[in-house]
Amino acid sequence: MAVLIAACLMAALLPAGNALSCQTCQNRTGLLCKGTVTVCASVFDTCTGVYAETTEGGKFIAGNYQIRCGESKSCNSMYSVTTGSLSIKSGTSCCKQDGCTPQIPSGATQNGLECPACVGASPDSCDSGMNTMKCTGLENQCVRYTLSSSASTMTILRGCSTEAFCAYGNFSSSMADVTTVCTNGAT
Structure with missing residues (x-):
């Protein structure tokens, strides 16, 4: 019984794990943003960059880019459809260091x-x-x-x-x- 009590006390006194801190920002006119650093909830294990972009004839029409706390399972996904001159792309990328900036997924090759x-x-x-x-x-x-x-x-x-x-x-x-x-x- 004494061992169980000691184990419980030691577990309670151990320092809690450090939560990840990510930038939070949004840009509706381009694919870059900088923001304030926020401590993520414990369910989030990565800083996620999410983007959506529409171009026509190679000209930028609309876009949205945001960085926020996220989950690893959403990392490195890409959705796109291109029909001649119209292109709609969206994707996510991630990084796992405090305050990091995820790379914008590319796909021009x-x-x-x-x-x-x-x-x-x-x-x-x-x-x-x-x-x-x-x-x-x-x-x-x-x-x-x-x-x-x-x-x-x-x-x-x-x-x-x-x-x-x-x-x-x-x-x-x-x-x-x-x-x-x-x-x-x-x-």
């Missing part, structure tokens, strides 16, 4: 895959006289993404995508039906 590319308002507009594009980074799938709204409008996107984007698959709601078809070659 061509990877050898080439896919049909277009944005259209009907299946015919994307099936004839199509351009092709060279995929980059983790975009290892050709995608055909169809959005049909309850207002009887349709948008078709064809281009390059990551497997993570393709995993969203098909879904329906009262507002729209979405069909996603991905292949590792032409769609």
Whole structure:
């Protein structure tokens, strides 16, 4: 009994582990930010940089970048779809030192895959006289993404995508039906 009491007292007197401290900031016009350092809750084990970026014809249209406390399971993910001149990318990166700044995930290197590319308002507009594009980074799938709204409008996107984007698959709601078809070659 004395050993159990001594063990409990020793455990109570041991110093608690140090919590990670991360910058917290957000930038809605670019992919950089600096912020104040905040002590993370014990459920967080990494500082996470989360970004989303939309470009058209290589010009920045919209973006969001934030650094916050996060979990390792969300590290190093990337979602993207590129259809000709329109590109939508998002991703996360992480670091594990107090006050660190996660790197912005990159994916601009061509990877050898080439896919049909277009944005259209009907299946015919994307099936004839199509351009092709060279995929980059983790975009290892050709995608055909169809959005049909309850207002009887349709948008078709064809281009390059990551497997993570393709995993969203098909879904329906009262507002729209979405069909996603991905292949590792032409769609």
